[in-house]
Amino acid sequence: MRFALAFLLVALSACPNPAPSAGLDAGQVMRSDAAATPGPDAAGGPTDAAAAQHADAASSADAAALAGSDAATPGLDAAEPGPDAGPAWTEVRGLVHMHSAYSHDGCDSQGFDDAGVLNRSCVDELRAMPCDNHLSFVALTDHPSNMKEHTLLEDLLYQAGDQLALDGQGEPIGNLITCPDGHQVLFMVGFEGTHTAPLGLHRVPQDPALFGSLVDSAPLAENQATVQGLKDLGAVAAIVHSEEPDLSAQRLLDSGVEAMEWYNVHASILALTGSDQIGGEALAVLDLLKSFEPFLLGSKSGANPDLLFLSILPNMPAGGFDKWNQVQLTRRVSGMLGSDIHRNVSVDPVCSGAWKYVCQGAAALYPNTLTLLVNGGPVVLSDGDRLDSYGRIGRWLENRLQVTSLTPEGFAEALRAGRNYGLFAVFGGAEGFAFTARSYAKTIAMGGSGAGPLELRVQVPARPVQLDGAAFTAAQADRAQIKVRIIRGEASGPVVVRETTQPGELVSGTVSVPGPYHVEIWIRPLHLTQALGSETQLADHDFLWVVSNPIWLEP
Numbered sequence: 215m216r217f218a219l220a221f222l223l224v225a226l227s228a229c230p231n232p233a234p235s236a237g238l239d240a241g242q243v244m245r246s247d248a249a250a251t252p253g254p255d256a257a258g259g260p261t262d263a264a265a266a267q268h269a270d271a272a273s274s275a276d277a278a279a280l281a282g283s284d285a286a287t288p289g290l291d292a293a294e295p296g297p298d299a300g301p302a303w304t305e306v307r308g309l310v311h312m313h314s315a316y317s318h319d320g321c322d323s324q325g326f327d328d329a330g331v332l333n334r335s336c337v338d339e340l341r342a343m344p345c346d347n348h349l350s351f352v353a354l355t356d357h358p359s360n361m362k363e364h365t366l367l368e369d370l371l372y373q374a375g376d377q378l379a380l381d382g383q384g385e386p387i388g389n390l391i392t393c394p395d396g397h398q399v400l401f402m403v404g405f406e407g408t409h410t411a412p413l414g415l416h417r418v419p420q421d422p423a424l425f426g427s428l429v430d431s432a433p434l435a436e437n438q439a440t441v442q443g444l445k446d447l448g449a450v451a452a453i454v455h456s457e458e459p460d461l462s463a464q465r466l467l468d469s470g471v472e473a474m475e476w477y478n479v480h481a482s483i484l485a486l487t488g489s490d491q492i493g494g495e496a497l498a499v500l501d502l503l504k505s506f507e508p509f510l511l512g513s514k515s516g517a518n519p520d521l522l523f524l525s526i527l528p529n530m531p532a533g534g535f536d537k538w539n540q541v542q543l544t545r546r547v548s549g550m551l552g553s554d555i556h557r558n559v560s561v562d563p564v565c566s567g568a569w570k571y572v573c574q575g576a577a578a579l580y581p582n583t584l585t586l587l588v589n590g591g592p593v594v595l596s597d598g599d600r601l602d603s604y605g606r607i608g609r610w611l612e613n614r615l616q617v618t619s620l621t622p623e624g625f626a627e628a629l630r631a632g633r634n635y636g637l638f639a640v641f642g643g644a645e646g647f648a649f650t651a652r653s654y655a656k657t658i659a660m661g662g663s664g665a666g667p668l669e670l671r672v673q674v675p676a677r678p679v680q681l682d683g684a685a686f687t688a689a690q691a692d693r694a695q696i697k698v699r700i701i702r703g704e705a706s707g708p709v710v711v712r713e714t715t716q717p718g719e720l721v722s723g724t725v726s727v728p729g730p731y732h733v734e735i736w737i738r739p740l741h742l743t744q745a746l747g748s749e750t751q752l753a754d755h756d757f758l759w760v761v762s763n764p765i766w767l768e769p
Contacts, residue, residue, distance in 0.1 A: 303616035303633065303659075308351030308399075310413060310613060311406065311454050311478055311552030312604075314340050316356040316369055319490075320556045322592070325360065336557065337371055343604035345393035347682045349612065350620055352399060353413045355406040355454070358425045362405070366418050369403045379622055387416045387448065388622040400620050406554075409453045409461050410440060413473070413629070414622045416448030428453055428469060429460045437469040445472075450626050454552055456534035457481055463540040466547065472630050473548040476538040476761075477530055479607055480554035485529035493562035496569035496587060500576060503561070503583050503593075506601075508749050510582035511594045516747025518684035519595035523610050523640045524739075524752040542703050542730040542764050546661060548629050549763055551611050551636035559602045563590030609683040610640045616659065632661020632763035641739050641759050642678030642691070646718070649673075649733050649762045663766035667724045670765065672733055674698050676718035677741075678759075684745035695738035697756065703730040703764070730764035 314337060315325030321336035344352055354369065361369050370389035372378065379388030379400070389401040402414040408427035419425060424443045426436060441451045452473035453466060466474065484490070487502055508515035509522040541547045565573035565588045577584040586593065593601035600606075616633040617624040628634060637644060650657055650671050653664030677691040698721065700712040711731070714721055725731060737759040743750050 303618060303628070304620070305614050305616050306350040306620060307612050307614055308344070308349045308353070309553050309608060309611075310353040310452075310550055311355050311411065311475060311554045312340070312352055313356055313406070313554070313556040314354055314371065316354075316361045316364060317406075317556060318357055318360050319558055320356065322558050322560065339557075340604045341371055341373075341391060343608045344399040345391075345395070345397075346605055347608040348397065349608060350397070350399055351402070351615070351625060353402050353404055353625070355404045355411050355413070358405045358407055361403070362418055362425070364418075366403055366415070369418070370401050381416055381448070385416070387414070390620075398620065400622070400625065402622055402625065404449060404452075406454055409455055409458070410444070411452045411454040411475070412444040412447070412449030413452050414449050414626050415444070416622075419443070419447060428465075428471075430462050430465045431460065434465070434468055437465065441470040445470075448622070448626070450629050452550070452629075454478065454554065455481070456537045457531040459533065463537045466537070467541055467544050471547060473550055474534075474538060474541070475552040476534045476549045477636070478552035478554040479526075479610060480552075480556075481531055481534075482526050482529040483559065483602070485531060486526060487559070490556070490559050491562065492560070493564060496564045496573055499561065499564050499587055500573075500580065500583060503586070504580050506593065507580050507583050508747070509595050510586060511596055511598065512582040512585060513596045515596075515749060517596070517749045518742075518745040518747075519597045519599070520606060520609055520640060520683045521742060521746055521749070521752065522595065522601070524746075524755075524757070527638070527757060539703055539708055542732075543705060546632050546663075546764075546766070548632040548634060548661065549636065549761065550613050550629070550634065551638075551761075553607045553611065555602055555604065555607045557600070557602055557604060559600075560592050561586055561590050563588060609681070610638070612637050612639045631659070633659055635660065635733075635760055635762040638757065638759050639681050640683055641694075641737050641742070641757065642683075642686070643681050644675040644735060644760050645679045646673055647675045647735070647760060649765065651765045658765055660765060661763045663768050666728065666767045667726045668731075668765070668767045669722065669724045670700060670731060672698060672700060672721040674714060674717060674719045674721060675735070678737065678739075684742055686741045686745060690741040690744065693740040693743070695740060695756075696759075697736045699734045699736070701732055701734060702727060703732070725767055728767045728769040730766050732764040733760070733762040734758065735760035 313320040315321045315333045317325065321333050325333050356369065367386055370386060372389050377390040378386040379390060381387045390398045391401065392398050404411060404413045404415055407425050408429060410428045421443065424440055426440045428437050428440060444451050450472050451470065453461065453471050454475040456474050456476060492499060505525050506522060508517050509519045538549045565584065573584050573587060595601055613634050614637055615625065615628040617628045649660045651664060652669040656664065658664045675696065678694050680686060696715065696717050698714050699710050701708045702711050712721060712723060736756045738756050739753050743753045746752055
């Protein structure tokens with residue numbers, strides 16, 4: 215047994231951190247490694263497959279853009295920058311695809327006790343999350359099996375002192391809570407069925423068919439009726455888990471869907487762990503979780519626990535983003551970032567029986583991971599909060615909407631119009647970012663379209679700014695390396711038409727090739743080096759930071 219333990223310790227110390235889960239190749243991650251070709255295409259990301267198909271065009275476009283010779287860039291000609299006098303909207307921050315105690319599997323599947331009493335502490339944690347993280351809206355999507363048995367008022371997490379948003383009939387359609395600092399957060403109700411995810415329902419559906427699955431195997435007429443019925447109830451007809459293969463881009467288009475999630479945190483966690491309830495043989499579980507060691511409770515690494523996300527993010531399945539790119543070729547389907555957090559990830563106590571001695575042998579290398587495997591329970595990080603707490607996920611990512619008002623109607627109008635972009639907030643805010651166009655003296659907002667030629671304008675953020683996650687100084691922020699790409703959608707795959715690495719630049723150019731154009735901003739987060747403690751290697755990679763909705767140049 216002594217020989218076996220010694221061999222085990224040597225083997226474990228030689229093992230690298232786990233690679234992305236089986237079924238995810240190098241081109242299906244959200245982080246790209248500089249060890250290959252420098253830049254966002256190195257080890258993968260949303261546009262990698264297309265970049266491989268269009269290597270020559272992209273290379274010449276990149277070279278011309280970086281050299282400042284836009285005339286040599288296919289589809290993008292030079293244009294004089296000027297003031298943008300577009301409509302004035304308010305940019306608000308928030309989350310979509312959230313689960314509460316009203317989901318059967320929310321709050322560690324203990325949303326209600328055996329007597330039917332609501333898990334108030336879990337609800338209070340969720341209500342506090344947007345206040346703590348200075349968000350302005352939360353679109354709840356609890357599973358139908360529980361939420362449909364309750365009133366809309368209950369599903370809105372209403373408490374005395376809240377301010378209800380009412381429709382024309384005086385019925386509640388939103389709940390404004392006032393935070394301790396005085397700012398307000400709008401909660402809205404939806405649900406998550408099988409892909410079906412209406413956002414901002416005005417009524418809980420009474421027709422069971424409206425809770426139906428939106429999948430290729432269902433009759434198209436049934437899917438279309440479900441989508442239309444949800445629109446009739448005031449909701450934005452959205453879908454989630456677009457990474458899954460049972461819903462094709464064509465069915466999504468034919469069903470009349472208005473918005474789609476192209477990424478959610480839960481998908482990355484499941485790609486890494488395989489399940490919300492992590493169990494099995496002790497060595498297999500250890501291999502899954504050992505990369506968490508520097509961030510777990512008891513760690514002395516000095517790494518900010520929120521930055522564990524830099525290990526999780528590369529496990530993003532690429533299918534959702536690819537599908538989003540496909541549908542934009544036909545019509546606008548607004549893209550969004552989802553959380554899909556249930557607050558229910560836990561580990562079984564797997565170090566028992568014969569495995570007890572093996573675990574004891576491995577404890578010297580991974581003491582915090584082994585403590586978790588011995589005791590089981592939620593994955594608690596070094597700040598004493600769980601991995602999948604509402605507060606932590608609210609610091610990882612968010613959607614930014616340009617709204618006319620912080621109301622259910624304002625939310626729905628902005629999302630349907632595509633005036634929103636996704637931000638991986640763990641890296642900080644992309645303050646100053648803007649994406650607009652000009653067509654014959656008319657300003658076109660993100661999500662809009664216009665006749666060509668179209669002058670695209672991208673205001674590049676000067677640097678990341680501190681939000682509510684890992685701290686960094688202004689001087690450290692200047693160390694972050696930013697790469698901005700303007701990308702045109704094509705049937706054969708996205709094409710990069712312009713790239714810049716100049717922070718704070720106003721990129722302006724005229725395009726003449728019809729199609730959807732969106733912006734991706736990648737970041738090498740060297741500004742987080744100090745916050746990573748001993749795990750500084752995680753900062754030396756390019757990560758996707760911002761993804762805009764497109765602007766279309768009409769044929």
